[in-house]
Amino acid sequence: MHIIEARNINKTVRSVDGDLTIIESLDLNVEEGTSIAIVGASGSGKSTLLALLAGLDVPSSGQIKLAGDDITSMDEEGRAQVRAKSVGFVFQSFQLLPGLSALENVMLPLELHGVADAGGRAKTYLERVGLSHRINHYPKQLSGGEQQRVAIARAFASEPKVLFADEPTGNLDSATGLKVIELLFDLNVEQKTTLVLVTHEQRLADRCQRQITLSAGDVVSDLNSSNAAIGLELSE
């Protein structure tokens, strides 16, 4: 079953030099429970595509279905509901709120959606990412890797169907990045989440079952990654 279906989507934006096409006539289906990496050079439209698929932004034309809902025919309120129900995010810049402790950052989406025992569930996930000893620390007291682990705990705590990750290792050194990758994929497998990630990093892309390469807003290659399959098998 396709958890994401994108049909003939286009995205153009106004700029000083006239209309600029970022995504052009793109079709994409993503199977539920799989992992897919979107790769490409800077400016190829990777992040825009991620935003469109996640319902953070709307295409200029075309149709996108996310977890069965046609998010392109919805208003912002409707898309917000779909995001609340089905989507989690991990960002390059972590996007932790500086005034909130690690625990409170993880609790935030649960509280927003009115989940009972937000604290308990958040603690469980912080434990799962290995930060049970730092739950009361604030982001500025944590290292980059730790901050991203808090972000991963936050993303998985609301048990989303699809997890979107935008350059999750972009701000981390190589060793830390590796640990974060492991964690991301472990949880992905554990929770049978669909993982859509944008990355520059080949070793991260290689861990995904599928890799699509964008260039000038169009898919130029769509490959199933053998490494990913192996990784998947291994971890299973």
Next chain:
Amino acid sequence: MNELKLSLKLLWRNWRSGELKVLASAIVLAVTVVTAIAVFADRMDRSLQRQSNAYLAADRVISGRFPIPEDWQTYIDESAIEQSRTARFSSMVFAGNEMQLASIKAVAEGYPLRGTLEVSDVPFALGNDVVAAQGIPKSGEVWVDSRLLPILGVELGDTLSVGNKDFRISQVVIHEPDGGQGFSIAGPRVMMNYQDMDDTGVVQPGSRIFYRWLLSGEEPALEQLVDNITPVLGDHYRIRTLQDSQRSISSALDRGKSFLMLSGMIGVLLAGVAIAIAAQQFAERNVDAVALFKSLGASAVKVRRLYFSQLVALGLLSSFAGLVTGEILHRFIASSLATLFNVVLIGASWQAYGLGIFTGLVSLLCFALPPLWPLPKISPVRVLRREINIEQLSVWTRGLIGLAAVVLLIGLYSRDLQLTLTVVVGLIGILAIAVSLSLVLLNSSRQLGSKAGSTWRLAMSNLRRNRGHSSTQIVVFSCALMLLMVLFTVRTSLIDEWRLQLPENAPNHFVLNINASERDPITEEFEARNFEFNPLYPMVLGRLVGKNEYRYQEDDRHTSDSLQRELNLSWADELAPDNEIVDGQWWDQWQPNDAEYGVSIEYQTAQELGAKVGDELHFSLGGLELKATIASIRTVDWDALTPNFYFLFSPGALEGYSPTYLTSVYVPNQDKRFINEFLRKYPTLVILEVDRIIDRIKAIVDQVSRGIELVLWVVLLGGVLVLIAAVSASMARRMQEASILRALGSGGKLIVGSLWIEFSVLGFFSGLMAAAGAELILYFLQSEIFGQTAYFHGLMWLIGPVAGSIFIGALGAFACRRTVTVAPALVLRELQS
């Protein structure tokens, strides 16, 4: 319910992270200032009303020339209203071979219902010898004015006769609450029991007797009584209200109140500016959070609800805190003032407290909501693309909302359209001037910068690069400084004026009834003792009997006080310094035409009589008629406690009418005994002591001044809060710039130096513009609101820029000290997260 809990949780987290402290402090400040002032003013008003009533010796007085009809008793609800009576008349009193015309006052049980009757066993007593009277004179006893004793050559315990009845003099009267302050030469007071009045046999049909029915009690019952009794009063009775005797005190307090109101407004405005800046900062810092909320699936409606309820909760909590601090502050002011009143300060009405809460919520909504408004509209894509701009409400919309709030609050608070408009126009003016001038000044600083050393160059280029920000800061700084300068100047000139009005040696005795032959010896005696005294004014008693062709009738008497009694008429060559001609000409420019004599008439009296320049007035002086044409209409400063007259004639007009003279003199406390001797020597003199009135006014002025100073400091705190808010709004940018500079190897000295210069230059320009704006507002305030003479405040133009650059320079450098003490890497990382 869950959402409310979440809002409160978010509010707590925002508070903990320090995001809300400036915002909350600003609200607390606004509510504190408004509550303290509104509650204090309200209590003062109510207490003054009560205090004023003391001057009537009751809450209401019905007076007339005939006894109060017995059947009027039926109008009184005795459970709610207390009553008493007085009757006043002139009669000769005798002791041995001596006699004297005295002003007799018969008082009934319960007198005075308000205020205190002060008596003593010692004639001319002061200080501890004076006590509050227990009741009224017993039947067969009288209490008398001290000055009657030397005139009649008697002492306490001796006998005095009024008509057919003998009385024992048992005490001296020092002060009657309803004694008044006007001149009366009806003679010294003899106070007797109301029941003894008939036994004297002096009260005959047709006698001139002034009856008073004193009433006090609960306000609703009194109002009911007045409503019921007014239709039956007829021409012979009237309801008396507060007399001119109170004018000095109430005008001092009125101005004090206007000032407090002004301070309150300025406090609210300053707090409003601080709220707006703090909210802007809060909004900027919450952009990422909102984008994150939305990416996590929170809808715009939910975000709006979450933030709105945080705002309302913050408003309510801060307003409550403000209410508490305001209450403490007002108690502080009130406790010292309360000691001055015989009655305890009456509690404030709930409206005064309501105004405090209302101010908190309105300033929060109008000043804080506009910057926060676009928050829910932030696109969730911002979590991925931080460069996306946030759509702000237009400057005009925000300005209009802010302006509406300012007008609403000031208007509601001052209930004075003129004052509101003055401040609003002043503010708009300075905003316009400040924005345009600051851009010009910042541009011209380029030249200065290019010729200076590297520290100056860095500072100047900083200012220029952030021109928009710098000019906003100049506008904010100059508004704050301007408002503070206005407040300081008004306060200083107000207090100075009061002091000037009541100099140390203000005349404390009026001397009346001086014969022509006594003029020179009395003047010499005053000079020998070094007493300060005013020139001797001639005075003739007379009645006003007609205007032009018309003769006044009995029915006209109620139209003006000047038709009800004998008038003190005088003449003068020179216009007294506290008098001002509002129509017509003083004698030196007056064209008499056919008129033989001219008269200058007091403004209020002219209004009551409907008299204008050129009208001919007819006076009756001891049976002789005198005609005089109105040459001018004058305003008189009754506060000045110097002799003043309703009617002043052209020189020579009264010469044939054997005038007596009057003057006012300052007799030092240690020379009080002199008055006794003086009266023995000149038994026909009438001396009125006004020390008590002066002391009372002085004490009240002192206390109100102290209250004003306290409020001023609170408002000053508001100014500092604005400055802190404005500086901290630019903190993130400054930290980042300084860290980059330091990372590139610049020394701390260079950075701190340039910060000092940058803020000092901002402060200098702000101070300059603040002086200009303050001058403008002061001109209107002093000439229109406080009725003072507007003048140029040269010192302000010097102090403004100098204090501005030192204070803002220091504040800026202090606030930004972290830019050089914290490791650059840490700063950069913190800012990034």
